[in-house]
Amino acid sequence: xxxxxxxxxxxxxxxxxxxxxxxxxxxxxxxxxxxxxxxxxxxxxxxxxxxxxxxxxxxxxxxxxxxxxxxxxxxxxxxxxxxxxxxxxxxxxxxxxxxxxxxxxxxxxxxxxxxxxxxxxxxxxxxxxxxxxxxxxxxxxxxxxxxxxx
Amino acid sequence: xxxxxxxxxxxxxxxxxxxxxxxxxxxxxxxxxxxxxxxxxxxxxxxxxxxxxxxxxxxxxxxxxxxxxxxxxxxxxxxxxxxxxxxxxxxxxxxxxxxxxxxxxxxxxxxxxxxxxxxxxxxxxxxxxxxxxxxxxxxxxxxxxxxxxx
DNA sequence: TAGCACTCTTTGAAATTTCAACAATGTCCC
DNA sequence: GGGACATTGTTGAAATTTCAAAGAGTGCTA
Numbered sequence: 001x002x003x004x005x006x007x008x009x010x011x012x013x014x015x016x017x018x019x020x021x022x023x024x025x026x027x028x029x030x031x032x033x034x035x036x037x038x039x040x041x042x043x044x045x046x047x048x049x050x051x052x053x054x055x056x057x058x059x060x061x062x063x064x065x066x067x068x069x070x071x072x073x074x075x076x077x078x079x080x081x082x083x084x085x086x087x088x089x090x091x092x093x094x095x096x097x098x099x100x101x102x103x104x105x106x107x108x109x110x111x112x113x114x115x116x117x118x119x120x121x122x123x124x125x126x127x128x129x130x131x132x133x134x135x136x137x138x139x140x141x142x143x144x145x146x147x148x149x150x
Numbered sequence: 151x152x153x154x155x156x157x158x159x160x161x162x163x164x165x166x167x168x169x170x171x172x173x174x175x176x177x178x179x180x181x182x183x184x185x186x187x188x189x190x191x192x193x194x195x196x197x198x199x200x201x202x203x204x205x206x207x208x209x210x211x212x213x214x215x216x217x218x219x220x221x222x223x224x225x226x227x228x229x230x231x232x233x234x235x236x237x238x239x240x241x242x243x244x245x246x247x248x249x250x251x252x253x254x255x256x257x258x259x260x261x262x263x264x265x266x267x268x269x270x271x272x273x274x275x276x277x278x279x280x281x282x283x284x285x286x287x288x289x290x291x292x293x294x295x296x297x298x299x300x
Numbered sequence: 301t302a303g304c305a306c307t308c309t310t311t312g313a314a315a316t317t318t319c320a321a322c323a324a325t326g327t328c329c330c
Numbered sequence: 331g332g333g334a335c336a337t338t339g340t341t342g343a344a345a346t347t348t349c350a351a352a353g354a355g356t357g358c359t360a
Contacts, residue, residue, distance in 0.1 A: 003278030004261055008184075010285035011161055012207040017288060034158075050308060057162040062347055064310055069346095086308045086355045111154055114291075118284055126276045128153030134268055135160035138167060141264075199339060212317055214340060219316090236325045236338045307356075316347070326337070 014114060021110040026103035031056070031066055033107060036075065036092065036100040045092040048081060052090060075099055164264060171260040176253035181206070181216055183257060186225065186242065186250040195242040198231060202240060225249055 019030045028036070038055055039045050047055075053063040067090050070076045075096035081087035116124065169180045178186075188205055189195050197205075203213040217240050220226045225246035231237035266274065 001258070001261075003274060003281065004265070006281040006285050007277060008165075009205070009207060010281040010288060013285060013288040013292075015158075016207060017291075048308085049310095053309095055159070057159060057166060059348070060309060061311080061349080065346070081308095084308080084356075086353095088309065108151070111151075114288065115154070115284070118287055119280060123276060123280050124153060126273060127157060127280065130269060130273050130277065131153065131156040131160040134265070135156050135163060137268060138160060138163040138264065141167075142163075200337090203339095209318070210339060211319080211341080215316070231338095234326075234338080236323095238339065301360100303359090305356105305358085308354085309352105310354100311352075312350095314347105314349080316345105318345070319343090320341105321343105322339105322341075324338085324340100326335105328333100328335085330332090330334105 017114055018107070018110055021114075022103065022107050025106045026099070028099065028103050031058075032070060032075065033100070033103060035066065035070060035090070036096055036103075039076065039090060039092040040097060040100055045097075046079070046089045049088050049090065070096070167264055168257070168260055171264075172253065172257050175256045176249070178249065178253050181208075182220060182225065183250070183253060185216065185220060185240070186246055186253075189226065189240060189242040190247060190250055195247075196229070196239045199238050199240065220246070 015030065022028055022030060022033060026033075034056055035052065038052060039047060049060070049063055049067070052058075052067075053060050056063065058066065067076060067078065070090075071078060074093060077091045077093050079089050079091055081089050119127070165180065172178055172180060172183060176183075184206055185202065188202060189197060199210070199213055199217070202208075202217075203210050206213065208216065217226060217228065220240075221228060224243060227241045227243050229239050229241055231239050269277070
């Protein structure tokens, strides 16, 4: 349980620190950055709102707010989804891609400096394995609980 | 870097899930719970606002808000600090201690269920070691940067 | 093809968090 | 003793996040 508390505290400090660095050298928030990363990797550089919310672990309304803020700043655009007219997509703009390209090197350096450099190879491997597994399990739990048929 | 993203996502899911469990079975938020834990362990069951903010990784104004909310609910009381009249302390109340005692078993079970049970002993040891070290380093970095004299 | 149950997303109001002052002490140094 | 300056914590306004409810669409069933 001491380990558990160390994990919470260190994670909190780490996220805070990375966000400060990112903000200082690119003006983007952590959330902005992650939206840009996910969109840049998506086919057509676009994603449904629901899909994006899910991957960011954001509530739907939080994502609506986040995306409208990014739209005001020109980082993304919105289009309604042709297949399902209830739906809506966020699309990466040229300005958004540029902002990501400019922010990425500094951010990666910051992650390396504050986290990765502190770890040896085994530790990196263990963390990667553990969190990948944990993420899968938590996603699965959530899916199971929203589908009471099993 | 894939590991990094897995870490962010899984942590986010984990915190969300634990907070939901905690709220559902005790009515406390994650922040409430941590305040209660820290106070219950402190000598005299009281802590200076600054000390508490630091350990929670909260901004000072966020802590002011958090504590006044808990005070309204009777979980803590406030006293001004005798040694330093600028300062102020949060003190655990009997009701606060009771709330913690009632919430703790369920919360610990939830941590075990969602996190610890998924890990083997080596993994637990590695995570504990890594995050303890990381926390120390991030605290040290911050102290260093607020003391430019080196 | 009307009705109904469900899904995807947004909205408005309330709660929380941040951010930039500010008030009140404390500390240092002359 | 008196300033200048640093520290501790709060406040008010703005930004963000949550929460409950609503709007709009889809799809199944009869």
